[in-house]
Amino acid sequence: MMKIDFSGLDPAAPIKGRTDELCGDILATPSFALPTTHDFDGFQKAAVQMVKPAKGTTTLAFIFKDGVMVAADSRASMGGYISSQSVKKIIEINPYMLGTMAGGAADCQFWHRNLGIKCRLHELANKRRISVAGASKMLSNILYSYRGMGLSVGTMIAGWDEKGPGLYYVDSEGGRLKGTRFSVGSGSPYAYGVLDSGYRFDLSVEEAAELARRAIYHATFRDGASGGVASVYHVGPNGWKKLSGDDVGELHYMYYPVEPTTVEQEMTEVSVA
Amino acid sequence: MESVFGLVGKDFAIVVADSSAVHSILVHKTNEDKIMVLDSHKLMGASGETGDRAQFTEYIQKNVALYQFRNGIPLTTSATANFTRGELATALRKNPYMVNIILAGYDKETGPSLYYIDYIASLHKLDKAAFGYGSYFALSMMDRHFRKDMTVEEAIELVDKCIVEIRSRLVVAPPNFVIKIVDKDGAREYAWRQSIKDGQVLAA
Numbered sequence: 001m002m003k004i005d006f007s008g009l010d011p012a013a014p015i016k017g018r019t020d021e022l023c024g025d026i027l028a029t030p031s032f033a034l035p036t037t038h039d040f041d042g043f044q045k046a047a048v049q050m051v052k053p054a055k056g057t058t059t060l061a062f063i064f065k066d067g068v069m070v071a072a073d074s075r076a077s078m079g080g081y082i083s084s085q086s087v088k089k090i091i092e093i094n095p096y097m098l099g100t101m102a103g104g105a106a107d108c109q110f111w112h113r114n115l116g117i118k119c120r121l122h123e124l125a126n127k128r129r130i131s132v133a134g135a136s137k138m139l140s141n142i143l144y145s146y147r148g149m150g151l152s153v154g155t156m157i158a159g160w161d162e163k164g165p166g167l168y169y170v171d172s173e174g175g176r177l178k179g180t181r182f183s184v185g186s187g188s189p190y191a192y193g194v195l196d197s198g199y200r201f202d203l204s205v206e207e208a209a210e211l212a213r214r215a216i217y218h219a220t221f222r223d224g225a226s227g228g229v230a231s232v233y234h235v236g237p238n239g240w241k242k243l244s245g246d247d248v249g250e251l252h253y254m255y256y257p258v259e260p261t262t263v264e265q266e267m268t269e270v271s272v273a
Numbered sequence: 274m275e276s277v278f279g280l281v282g283k284d285f286a287i288v289v290a291d292s293s294a295v296h297s298i299l300v301h302k303t304n305e306d307k308i309m310v311l312d313s314h315k316l317m318g319a320s321g322e323t324g325d326r327a328q329f330t331e332y333i334q335k336n337v338a339l340y341q342f343r344n345g346i347p348l349t350t351s352a353t354a355n356f357t358r359g360e361l362a363t364a365l366r367k368n369p370y371m372v373n374i375i376l377a378g379y380d381k382e383t384g385p386s387l388y389y390i391d392y393i394a395s396l397h398k399l400d401k402a403a404f405g406y407g408s409y410f411a412l413s414m415m416d417r418h419f420r421k422d423m424t425v426e427e428a429i430e431l432v433d434k435c436i437v438e439i440r441s442r443l444v445v446a447p448p449n450f451v452i453k454i455v456d457k458d459g460a461r462e463y464a465w466r467q468s469i470k471d472g473q474v475l476a477a
Contacts, residue, residue, distance in 0.1 A: 140324075141328075143324075144324050144328055147324060169301060171296075171323075171324075173322060173323060173324045174322075174323065174324020174325065174327075174328060175294075175322075175323030175324045175327070176323075176324075177294050177301055177302050177305065177323075179301065179302050182301060188299060189298065189299060192299070
């Protein structure tokens with residue numbers, strides 16, 4: 001056990017290290033135990049950083065001919081601890097718009113709910129639904145005004161409006177990007193690889209759902225901060241619909257079933273002679 | 274780091290910007306347009322933090338439009354540049370915008386002009402300017418080959434030389450660039466230089 005070293009401060013302490021059993025504790029310099037770490041000063045900072053919400057997740061969305069496919073994992077992690085395997089990371093803003101969650105769960109949930117309220121108010125005031133561009137711009141402006149205050153939001157707003165399917169990436173630094181394929185979170189590089197290589201604009205709904213599911217599965221396989229259940233949603237002209245929610249462990253054995261291997265040598269009972 | 278550069282020719286000015294939207298190691302988009310058309314005869318190419326870039330250039334664009342509505346005449350390029358610099362300077366000691374700007378415009382009386390405005394609100398009227406890692410290559414190329422009063426073809430040749438140099442020498446070179454031009458006929462997109470085509474943006 002490491003003890004903090006005060007010997008330099010105490011002149012009365014015996015210079016010779018040898019202390020015998022009886023008076024060892026009395027003569028020894030008073031000190032207290034330190035936690036066993038390499039770097040005591042940095043340890044506290046590291047502990048705080050570990051618990052801070054990092055964007056430990058995988059979410060993805062892409063536009064194809066029949067609308068927008070949105071998929072996400074369901075794991076929440078705090079550093080090395082998995083706090084939940086069943087987090088809803090696809091947030092239903094209104095019946096025709098979805099938002100994905102990456103970053104701080106509270107931030108994403110609150111601001112998406114807030115966006116839903118503002119979208120509904122827009123509908124009531126203007127007698128028509130808000131466009132995906134408009135909704136994402138509202139969210140982006142709100143997040144921009146809180147810049148530097150520690151919000152952590154990396155979200156995609158997906159929906160179907162008068163212009164057809166729409167997909168925007170919005171983050172807490174105030175960035176907003178219009179695009180056809182996005183993936184956000186710590187597992188996103190892994191998902192991008194599978195998504196980019198399998199993507200075609202003219203996928204059918206089933207093929208697109210399978211592509212999304214597969215991309216999430218591969219990301220959860222390699223990224224420790226992603227896992228749980230791969231949820232897939234489809235946004236069509238009549239709104240969104242949840243297509244599937246499969247446990248990624250089960251998906252693994254579905255994609256890569258265990259091959260029965262031939263046994264080379266088998267132990268058998270030796271009959272007693 | 275995003276590259277933006279520009280130069281002034283005989284009766285026109287050109288602004289070129291890369292078109293990647295990047296977050297740490299990921300490229301989210303390769304066809305992001307970073308040169309905003311402020312009004313009929315002004316271009317503002319911006320590089321810097323994503324949120325600040327889009328928000329600040331839109332803010333300038335709307336204020337330029339507001340001036341025209343209120344006063345019936347458009348702002349000159351010089352006035353726009355000074356207004357932009359003023360906004361950056363006021364915000365600098367409170368809530369700074371991390372954006373570097375190349376402003377190009379054409380005024381009937383004074384012809385084409387180019388302004389270099391960096392994120393700490395310095396303003397310079399120049400013939401050629403560049404920002405970002407690409408500037409290390411573009412500036413020397415422009416210094417070597419630039420002449421006053423170049424034609425559009427000569428200027429585009431020089432722009433292409435700069436793009437080729439950035440692509441071949443910069444380790445994290447952006448694959449695609451957008452070129453916009455402003456002259457007496459207005460501000461418009463001139464061309465894209467793409468080595469990676471993004472997924473097709475569908476028609477509704």
